[in-house]
Every structure is written in structure tokens, then in C-alpha cells.
Amino acid sequence: MVQALTIGDFSRMTHLSVKTLRYYHRVGLLEPADVNAATGYRYYTVGQLQTALAIRRYRDLGMPVDDVRSVLAAPDPASRDALLAVHLDRLQAQLAETEAAVASLRDLLTRPSITIDVEHRRVEAVAALAMTKTVDSQSLGPWWRAAQLELPAGTVGGLFDDELFTQERGDAVLFVRSDAAEPAGRATPFVVPAGELAVAVHQGSHQDADRTYAALGSYILERGLGAPGPVREYYLVGLRETADQARWRTEICWPIDISRKADTGRLEL
Amino acid sequence: MVQALTIGDFSRMTHLSVKTLRYYHRVGLLEPADVNAATGYRYYTVGQLQTALAIRRYRDLGMPVDDVRSVLAAPDPASRDALLAVHLDRLQAQLAETEAAVASLRDLLTRPSITIDVEHRRVEAVAALAMTKTVDSQSLGPWWRAAQLELPAGTVGGLFDDELFTQERGDAVLFVRSDAAEPAGRATPFVVPAGELAVAVHQGSHQDADRTYAALGSYILERGLGAPGPVREYYLVGLRETADQARWRTEICWPIDISRKADTGRLEL
DNA sequence: TTGCTCCTCACGTCACGTGAGGTGGC
DNA sequence: TTGCTCCTCACGTCACGTGAGGTGGC
Numbered sequence: 001m002v003q004a005l006t007i008g009d010f011s012r013m014t015h016l017s018v019k020t021l022r023y024y025h026r027v028g029l030l031e032p033a034d035v036n037a038a039t040g041y042r043y044y045t046v047g048q049l050q051t052a053l054a055i056r057r058y059r060d061l062g063m064p065v066d067d068v069r070s071v072l073a074a075p076d077p078a079s080r081d082a083l084l085a086v087h088l089d090r091l092q093a094q095l096a097e098t099e100a101a102v103a104s105l106r107d108l109l110t111r112p113s114i115t116i117d118v119e120h121r122r123v124e125a126v127a128a129l130a131m132t133k134t135v136d137s138q139s140l141g142p143w144w145r146a147a148q149l150e151l152p153a154g155t156v157g158g159l160f161d162d163e164l165f166t167q168e169r170g171d172a173v174l175f176v177r178s179d180a181a182e183p184a185g186r187a188t189p190f191v192v193p194a195g196e197l198a199v200a201v202h203q204g205s206h207q208d209a210d211r212t213y214a215a216l217g218s219y220i221l222e223r224g225l226g227a228p229g230p231v232r233e234y235y236l237v238g239l240r241e242t243a244d245q246a247r248w249r250t251e252i253c254w255p256i257d258i259s260r261k262a263d264t265g266r267l268e269l
Numbered sequence: 270m271v272q273a274l275t276i277g278d279f280s281r282m283t284h285l286s287v288k289t290l291r292y293y294h295r296v297g298l299l300e301p302a303d304v305n306a307a308t309g310y311r312y313y314t315v316g317q318l319q320t321a322l323a324i325r326r327y328r329d330l331g332m333p334v335d336d337v338r339s340v341l342a343a344p345d346p347a348s349r350d351a352l353l354a355v356h357l358d359r360l361q362a363q364l365a366e367t368e369a370a371v372a373s374l375r376d377l378l379t380r381p382s383i384t385i386d387v388e389h390r391r392v393e394a395v396a397a398l399a400m401t402k403t404v405d406s407q408s409l410g411p412w413w414r415a416a417q418l419e420l421p422a423g424t425v426g427g428l429f430d431d432e433l434f435t436q437e438r439g440d441a442v443l444f445v446r447s448d449a450a451e452p453a454g455r456a457t458p459f460v461v462p463a464g465e466l467a468v469a470v471h472q473g474s475h476q477d478a479d480r481t482y483a484a485l486g487s488y489i490l491e492r493g494l495g496a497p498g499p500v501r502e503y504y505l506v507g508l509r510e511t512a513d514q515a516r517w518r519t520e521i522c523w524p525i526d527i528s529r530k531a532d533t534g535r536l537e538l
Numbered sequence: 539t540t541g542c543t544c545c546t547c548a549c550g551t552c553a554c555g556t557g558a559g560g561t562g563g564c
Numbered sequence: 565t566t567g568c569t570c571c572t573c574a575c576g577t578c579a580c581g582t583g584a585g586g587t588g589g590c
Contacts, residue, residue: 003490008569011435012500013486015479017406018435018570023554039562040571046490049483049538050381056479057377060370065553077378084374091367098360101329105353108326109346112319136581137286166280166287168581210284210325214318217282221272221315231281269318275589277543287544292580308588309545334579405555437555 004034004043014052029069030055063087093142097207100245104207115268116200116215120258123195128157129183130175130190137168147174148239152184156238157192159230171230196258197232198225205245212252215269220254222267229255273303273312283321298334298341299324332356362411366476369514373476384537385469385484389527392464397426398452399444399459406437416443417508421453425509426461427502440499465527466501467494474514481521484538489523491536498524 011018024030025042030052032042044052051072058068067087074080131147148156154176163170175192183189198220202212213231220226232253242248280287293299294311299321301311313321320341327337336356343349400416417425423445432439444459452458467489471481482500489495501522511517 005490006569008431008435009486009490009495012431013479013483015406015434015482017437017555019437019555020553022571027553036562041562042570046487046538049487053479053483054374054377057370057374059553060476061367061374088371095364098330101326102357105323105326105330108323162277162281165284166277168286168288207329210282210322213284214282214322217278218315218318221274221278226278269315275543286581288581289579291545296579305588310588311544328579 003046005045007032007042007044010044010048010052013049014056016052016056024055027065029065029072061087061091100205100207104205107204107208108211113268114211114215115266116212116219117264117266118216118219119199119264120256121197121199121253122258123192123197125194126177126192127179128175128190128192129178129180129187130173130192131187132171132173132190134169134171135164137164140164140172143172144174145239148235150185151176151187152178152180154178156235156240158233158235159192160233161230162228195229195232195253196227196256197253198256199251199253201236202250202252204248206248206250209250209252211269212250215267216252216254218269219265219267220256223265225256225258227255227257231255272315274314274317276301276311276313279313279317279321282318283325285321285325293324293334296334298338330356330360369474369476373474376473376477377480382537383480383484384535385481385488386533386535387485387488388468388533389525390466390468390522391527392461392466394463395446395461396448397444397459397461398447398449398456399442399461400456401440401442401459403438403440404433406433409433409441412441413443414508417504419454420445420456421447421449423447425504425507427504428461428499429502430499431497464498464501464522465496465525466522467525468520468522470505471519471521473517475517475519478519478521480538481519484536485521485523487538488534488536489525492534494525494527496524496526500524 005013007018007021010016011021016024021030021042025032030048033045033048034043035041036043054072055068058071059065063071067083071080071083074083129152131150133143133147135143144158151174157175159171159173159175161170161172164172173190175190176187177192178184178189181189198216200212200216200219202209232251232255234251234253236249236251238248238250274282276287276290279285280290285293290299290311294301299317302314302317303312304310305312323341324337327340328334332340336352340349340352343352398421400420402412402416404412413427420443426444428440428442428444430439430441433441442459444461445456446461447453447458450458467485469481469485469488471478501520501524503520503522505518505520507517507519
């Protein structure tokens with residue numbers, strides 16, 4: 001015999017609030033077993049308790065409602081576990097980012113000013129193998145990591161459109177110098193454009209790179225050297241060399257109009 | 270000489286998007302040094318870069334904007350660090366909850382059904398020292414932990430209004446049996462009401478208690494024993510005895526109408 | 539002068555919570 | 565019959581993002 005549970009009963013038993021249960025109904029995550037057509041009353045069954053408890057646990061893990069729906073709809077435990085693993089990886093990555101953010105904050109508080117040495121450099125156009133993507137800044141990080149590991153051997157460089165920072169969406173290119181005429185994996189032939197650049201070396205995690213960007217930007221602003229175009233990064237020591245981000249060394253290159261002034265310099269910020 | 274940075278320049282240097290900078294202006298988190306009255310153009314200074322970078326780091330830690338404002342307004346490093354420590358504690362607690370949620374999910378998936386033994390029990394009114402609060406379910410957890418540690422020696426029990434679960438807000442009481450006529454700390458004299466209860470023992474973390482609640486509720490539903498009133502918990506082995514939540518034992522007590530039937534039983538859910 | 543940058547609304551997102559105002563069920 | 569439970573809107577929250585439509589600055 002199937003007992004009908006009112007929304008209140010079901011709430012008390014699952015510790016999901018009545019509002020939450022109505023929301024889950026509305027978005028199709030947990031449909032009541034029966035809805036009275038005349039009154040609109042929702043009725044649940046004892047069999048739905050397990051589903052509700054599972055939903056609670058997935059949500060406690062911060063899994064988005066759409067993903068919970070997918071997990072519940074998984075045809076077998078193996079595919080369910082695969083979806084779950086993806087989310088657990090995401091949690092792990094978040095944790096790592098939070099730890100890096102704590103370190104980054106500590107660094108800013110204990111060492112409020114940094115000094116950068118700026119070099120002016122003219123680079124010629126060179127042939128390369130590159131991966132290109134229009135990304136939003138949210139997904140830049142994962143793409144950046146994956147793409148670096150996919151590129152053939154060599155020093156990796158990157159080009160990043162202004163819009164990536166100002167509009168949270170823009171073009172990014174990661175490349176490795178190469179004369180290859182054929183694609184290698186997903187990397188395709190590409191010509192890295194020539195340019196005049198102000199270059200500063202950033203030491204440490206990429207999460208702290210904004211400090212060097214700010215300092216370099218100030219340097220260029222003070223001298224009125226600003227020029228349009230994407231910024232450029234060269235990973236002298238990076239993800240491919242070591243997992244220890246403290247040892248990373250990145251050249252950060254800002255486009256300048258070298259015709260105005262050509263001295264190099266130093267800036268404390 | 271103070272250089273004026275447009276919002277675009279400032280965005281490129283801080284890696285905060287233009288939309289975000291406008292938002293921070295609107296909510297008073299980061300006011301431009303100057304706003305042109307005629308055009309509405311925002312202008313920032315190099316000196317504001319440090320503040321912007323700090324805001325980015327606080328936000329990367331998931332600190333709410335209001336809290337970031339407080340941290341920035343802190344009169345000295347010590348009070349700033351105190352505010353920061355509160356947030357880091359919150360992060361730590363979140364991490365622990367996520368870990369518990371993972372364990373709880375694993376438990377549900379590997380051991381989908383549980384069996385509970387239900388005892389019917391009549392309890393008489395007893396004198397106690399109690400802490401009482403109207404809480405929302407969000408803040409129930411922290412209050413519950415703190416209150417338990419504050420109560421005098423004895424077995425702690427709790428009373429929880431239905432509304433806490435169904436409406437996400439309601440009255441909670443934690444008590445310890447005592448004949449004291451005077452308050453002890455923040456605990457005040459209280460009479461725990463008499464009641465007729467269906468009782469099941471929940472073993473393990475409180476995060477899993479909903480499974481026992483669901484099973485006990487099903488048991489009561491099947492027998493038509495339901496009665497109004499708050500649910501009750503007794504912490505036989507709990508926070509005060511051990512930090513190892515796997516060893517916790519909690520009696521979960523649901524009010525019943527004992528006049529209808531008086532048998533005890535067992536239920537698998 | 540062109541087009542690039544900047545502006546202000548108004549609305550959307552996510553996962554619900556908060557009333558208001560009303561009806562049904564025991 | 566009472567009052568408790570349940571219902572449906574419509575709007576709010578948080579920290580922004582997304583257009584639309586328009587003006588100013590170099």
C-alpha cells in the first residue's frame with residue numbers, strides 16, 4: 001500500500017524545506033508522485049525519500065541542479081560515478097585555488113610593494129604551432145593548463161586579447177616556436193606577430209601575476225608608451241617544468257610604441 | 270604627478286573586468302578617484318591599484334563584498350587580521366562540511382538501505398538548564414555546537430520545532446537535566462515537557478541523521494501514529510564525548526499518539 | 539572624422555527565501 | 565467550524581554578466 005505524504009510530511013522526513021521542494025518540482029528535479037489537479041496539492045511517496053536524500057547530498061557538495069539531474073538520470077552506477085568524479089575533481093581544483101588564494105593574499109599583505117625591471121624588446125614574427133580559443137575568463141584557467149600540456153616541446157608563449165580582461169571574454173593563443181607545416185595534435189601552424197614590447201619577469205604563481213601586470217602597466221603609463229594589441233606571456237619556467245608554482249618564471253610583455261622613448265627602467269609599486 | 274587611469278586601463282592592470290569595476294563603484298567598494306560630472310567617465314589612480322589587487326584576493330577567497338569593505342576599512346593590521354581570521358575559520362568549516370558530505374554520499378551509495386529499531390517511550394516532564402534560540406537552518410549548526418559546549422555536565426538533549434525543517438526557521442532548545450534554580454552561564458532553568466515518543470538510535474555523523482529521520486517518519490506514517498510537536502534528540506555519545514563523528518550515537522525521538530497502538534517495531538528503508 | 543571607449547538602464551543568472559493573499563483539508 | 569496546511573504569484577538575494585541604445589574622447 002502506497003502512502004501519500006504531504007509536502008509537509010515529506011519535508012520533515014527529508015529535512016528539505018517546503019520552499020525547496022516546490023522549487024525542485026518547478027525545475028523538474030524531484031516531481032511529486034501525484035499532484036491533485038483541483039487543489040494543486042503535492043503528494044510524495046515513501047519510495048521518493050531515497051531520491052530526496054540523495055539530492056540533498058549532491059547539493060551539499062555544491063553540485064549544480066542540472067548536474068544533479070544528470071546524475072539521477074544516469075543509466076547505471078558506472079556512468080553515475082563518472083559524473084560524480086568530474087564534480088569531485090572540480091571540488092579538488094577549487095580547494096587548490098582557495099589555498100593558492102590564501103598564499104597570494106599573505107604575500108600581498110607581507111610584501112606590499114614589488115620592484116620590477118623592465119626591458120624593451122623588439123621581436124620579429126616567427127612560425128609556431130598554436131592552439132587558439134575564444135574563452136571567457138572563467139574557463140581560461142583550465143584551457144590554459146590543458147593546452148600547455150598538449151603542445152609539442154619548446155618554450156610556450158601566449159597571446160591574450162585585452163577583452164579577456166576588460167570584457168571577461170576574448171581570444172587566447174598558446175604557441176610553441178616551430179617550422180612545422182602540418183598540425184601536431186590539436187595545434188596548428190600559426191605566425192606569432194612581430195611587436196615592440198615592454199617586458200618584466202614575474203616570479204611565482206600565476207595567481208599573483210596581476211601584481212606584475214599592475215606594475216608594468218604603471219611603468220608604461222608614466223612614460224606614455226602605451227600601444228594597442230594583445231599582451232604576451234612567455235613561460236620560461238612553468239607548468240611543463242615543475243608543479244612548484246613558486247619556481248615559475250613568466251615574462252610578461254606589454255605592447256608599447258617604441259618610437260617615443262627607448263630607455264629601459266625599473267619601477268617600484 | 271597623478272596619472273588618471275580610465276576604467277579600461279585600470280581593468281587591464283588589475284584584471285578586474287570593466288563591469289566588475291562599475292559594480293564595485295555602485296556598491297561603494299572601490300570608488301574611482303574622480304568621476305567626470307559631465308560625461309560620467311570614471312578615473313582611477315595608480316595608488317588605487319593596491320586596493321584593487323587586495324579586493325581581488327579577498328573575493329577569490331569567497332569573502333562577501335560587505336566583509337571586504339570591513340576589512341579595507343579596518344583601522345590597523347591587527348583588527349584587519351582578526352576579520353580575516355574569522356573568514357578563514359569559515360573556509361575551514363566549509364571544507365570540513367564538504368569532506369563530511371563526501372563521506373555521507375559514499376555511505377548512501379554503498380549502503381542504500383538502513384534498518385532501524387523503534388522503541389515507544391513515555392517521558393515525564395523534567396527540570397533542566399537550557400539554551401533556547403529561534404534560528405534559521407543555516408545558523409543552526411554553529412549554534413548547536415557552541416551551545417552544547419556551553420551547557421553544564423550531563424546528557425544533552427534537544428527540541429526542534431517542525432518549522433526549522435519545513436520553513437527553514439524555528440525554535441531550537443538544547444538542555445541538560447538539572448534541578449538548578451539559577452542560570453548557569455547563558456543556560457537558564459527550563460522544563461522539558463512530557464511526551465510520548467517513537468525513538469530510534471542514529472549512529473554516526475549528524476549529517477546523516479536525515480536517513481534515520483526518514484526511516485522513523487516512514488515507520489510512524491505506516492502505523493498512523495503521527496502527533497504534533499517538536500522532535501527531540503538525545504546525544505548519548507556526541508560532540509562532548511568525542512570528535513570522531515562515526516562514534517556518535519543520537520536518539521531521535523518523534524512525537525506519537527500512543528493511544529492508537531503501542532507496539533514497538535523495526536523498519537528497513 | 540572615424541571608430542573605439544565609455545556611459546546608463548533593464549534584465550538575466552543561480553538556488554532558493556520572503557512575504558502577500560487566498561483556498562483547501564481534517 | 566476553526567485554524568492549520570497548502571497553494572500561487574511576485575519580488576528579493578548575491579555578485580556580477582549580457583545586451584541595447586546612446587554619447588564622449590582621441
